[in-house]
Amino acid sequence: MPSKSNKPYDFAAWFTWVDNPVRVRRVVRALLIFCAVLFVIDLLYHRHAYFGFEQSRGFYAISGFVAFAGIVILAGQLRRLIRREENYYSPESIDGEKYPPNELSIIDNKQRSEFTDSQQNESITSRSTAHMDQGGDK
Template identity: 40%
Template structure:
């Protein structure tokens, strides 16, 4: 039995408007649309007259390449930083809030195959 709260007709107006995002295949459509928009903006960069402060900014596609390289450097820096600050799972040991073990008798087992 479905939850009455999960009925799209009960959603607020914005929720009904954006409900298509939750459907299967929507992620691929969004990705394709972003690729098309980025491609069009890259092509438009060749047709726009620029008034830049530095000569390098006048190169077609400079900001697209600069943004991509900056993002890649940020990802690589994050991976390197992870090596430096990574801690083992039991780093806090007995001081951790969730350190206690739960007894099997105290856990409620719910079976859905009945």
């Protein structure tokens, strides 16, 4: 967890719940309740619809659930059929190769958690110009 000491506001705090099983369970429960409420409203409210089948109660709820689950499951089956190793086409295809790092500004702050934007910008500039001079070696 990054420390919050020097930063004006850490947006990461918005998401910390995803790593907390208890809070995740709470969110799932909230989603369940939300869906249940929607379903009940749907039962009571008479919608305008283009097609007859669309009028039927809970059509959207069921189709949303079934379509999503169906796609995921079918896709899993599809993978069995079409999956190949990464350099299947050629060892030099873009799937197997690394993205040339001189184009990027890879910064992995495993130790430092502090990093200001101005520093980053400087480092990019110096990096990219340095690589231009070297003719972009790997």
